[in-house]
Amino acid sequence: MIDVAIVGATGYAGQELIRILLRHPKVKIKALVSQSSANKPVEEVFPYFGKMIDMSFTNMDVLNVADAADVVFLSLPHKAAMNVAGRLLENKLRVIDLSADFRLKDKSLYPTWYGVSHIEEDLLETAVYGLPEFYRARIKKANLVANPGCYPTSALLGTLPALAEGIVDPSDIVIDAKSGASGAGRVPSDALHFPECNESIKAYKVGSHQHTPEIEQELSAVAKQDVNMVFTPHLIPMNRGILSTIYLKLNKKMTTDEAVGFYRGYYRRECFVRVLKKGEFPQTKNVTGLNYCDIGVHVDEDSGRMIVISAIDNLVKGAAGQAIQNMNIMFGFKETMGLI
Numbered sequence: 001m002i003d004v005a006i007v008g009a010t011g012y013a014g015q016e017l018i019r020i021l022l023r024h025p026k027v028k029i030k031a032l033v034s035q036s037s038a039n040k041p042v043e044e045v046f047p048y049f050g051k052m053i054d055m056s057f058t059n060m061d062v063l064n065v066a067d068a069a070d071v072v073f074l075s076l077p078h079k080a081a082m083n084v085a086g087r088l089l090e091n092k093l094r095v096i097d098l099s100a101d102f103r104l105k106d107k108s109l110y111p112t113w114y115g116v117s118h119i120e121e122d123l124l125e126t127a128v129y130g131l132p133e134f135y136r137a138r139i140k141k142a143n144l145v146a147n148p149g150c151y152p153t154s155a156l157l158g159t160l161p162a163l164a165e166g167i168v169d170p171s172d173i174v175i176d177a178k179s180g181a182s183g184a185g186r187v188p189s190d191a192l193h194f195p196e197c198n199e200s201i202k203a204y205k206v207g208s209h210q211h212t213p214e215i216e217q218e219l220s221a222v223a224k225q226d227v228n229m230v231f232t233p234h235l236i237p238m239n240r241g242i243l244s245t246i247y248l249k250l251n252k253k254m255t256t257d258e259a260v261g262f263y264r265g266y267y268r269r270e271c272f273v274r275v276l277k278k279g280e281f282p283q284t285k286n287v288t289g290l291n292y293c294d295i296g297v298h299v300d301e302d303s304g305r306m307i308v309i310s311a312i313d314n315l316v317k318g319a320a321g322q323a324i325q326n327m328n329i330m331f332g333f334k335e336t337m338g339l340i
C-alpha cells in the first residue's frame with residue numbers, strides 16, 4: 001500500500017484523482033489540500049463523494065503532506081506548482097505534477113508561453129515527461145513526473161508512431177483539435193459562460209496556445225530533428241473530451257490497410273491505446289471517464305496524406321488517469337490498476 005496526497009484537490013482534475021484513487025486497491029488517500037475549502041469535509045463540498053470518503057480538506061503544509069504521503073499529485077494551476085514541488089521533493093516525496101510547470105525542457109520558453117520565469121530551473125532537467133507509451137522506463141525511476149497536457153496527449157499519441165518510424169514528413173504536421181469546456185478548469189470566464197459557448201464552436205488561441213511548445217518539443221525529440229507543426233484548438237459545447245484530427249504527409253505510398261496495420265502493431269502491447277479497425281473512427285463518448293486513447297487511421301492516397309484521429313477524456317487520459325498510470329509505473333503496480 002502507498003499513501004497519497006492531492007494538492008489542488010477541489011479542481012476538476014483533483015476531483016477526478018479522488019474519484020479514481022478511491023477505487024485503487026493499493027492506495028490510501030491521506031491528505032487533500034485546498035485553499036478555498038480547508039477544514040471542510042469533502043462530502044460537504046462535493047456531495048457526490050458522500051459515504052465514499054470520510055475526511056476534510058486541509059491547508060497546504062509541506063511538512064504535513066510529506067509526513068502523510070509517499071507520493072503527491074500537484075493539481076494546481078500553472079505557475080503555482082513550481083512554488084511547492086522543490087520543497088516536497090526535498091522532503092523525500094515523489095511528485096506527479098499535472099500542470100505545465102515541469103514539462104518544457106527549455107526554460108526560456110516559460111516567459112513566452114506562460115508569462116513567468118521559471119524558479120526551479122534545475123528541476124526541468126530531472127523531470128520526466130509522463131507519457132507512459134514513450135517514456136515508461138524513465139518514469140519508473142523518476143522522482144518528479146511532468147504529466148502531459150490534455151491536447152498534447154491526444155496529439156502525441158496520434159502522431160508519434162508515424163514520426164518515430166519515419167513514415168511521415170516532420171516538416172508538415174497539422175493538428176486540428178477540439179476540447180470540451182472542462183479543459184480550462186473550474187475558474188469561470190466570459191468565454192466559458194453557458195450562453196456564450198453552448199450551441200457554438202470556435203477556434204481560440206490560434207497560433208498562440210500554450211501547448212504548442214510542448215507538442216513541438218516531444219515531436220522533435222522523437223523525430224530527432226525540429227518539426228514544423230500547426231496546432232489549432234477549438235472549444236466545443238460539451239463538458240469533457242478531446243478529439244484531434246491530425247494531417248500527416250506520407251514519405252512513401254501507403255494504403256489505409258497498411259497504415260491501420262502499422263498503428264495496431266505499434267500499440268499492440270499498450271493497455272490504454274485502442275487502434276480501431278479500418279473505416280472506424282473514434283468519438284469522445286467512447287472514452288468518457290476512461291483512461292483510453294482511441295485512434296482511427298485513414299490514408300488519402302490522392303493527396304498522400306495520412307489522417308489520424310484520436311480521442312481522449314481530457315480529465316482522465318489527459319490528466320488524472322494518466323497521472324495514476326504514471327504512479328502505477330513508479331511504484332511497480334500493474335499499470336492498469338485502479339484504471340479499468
Ligand SMILES: NC(=O)c1ccc[n+]([C@@H]2O[C@H](COP(=O)([O-])OP(=O)(O)OC[C@H]3O[C@@H](n4cnc5c(N)ncnc54)[C@H](OP(=O)(O)O)[C@@H]3O)[C@@H](O)[C@H]2O)c1
Pocket residue numbers: 007008009010011012013014033034035036037075076077078080098099100148149150182183184185186187314315318319
Ligand atoms: N482540466 C483539464 O482538462 C486538464 C488536463 C490536463 C492538465 N490540466 C492541468 O492540471 C492542473 C489542474 O487543472 P484543473 O482543470 O483541475 O484546474 P482547476 O479546476 O482550476 O483547479 C485547480 C485547483 O487548484 C487550486 N488553486 C487555484 N489557484 C491556486 C493557487 N494560486 N495556489 C494554490 N492552489 C490554487 C484550487 O483549489 P483550492 O482553491 O481549493 O485550493 C483549484 O481548485 C492545471 O495545471 C491544468 O492546466 C488540466
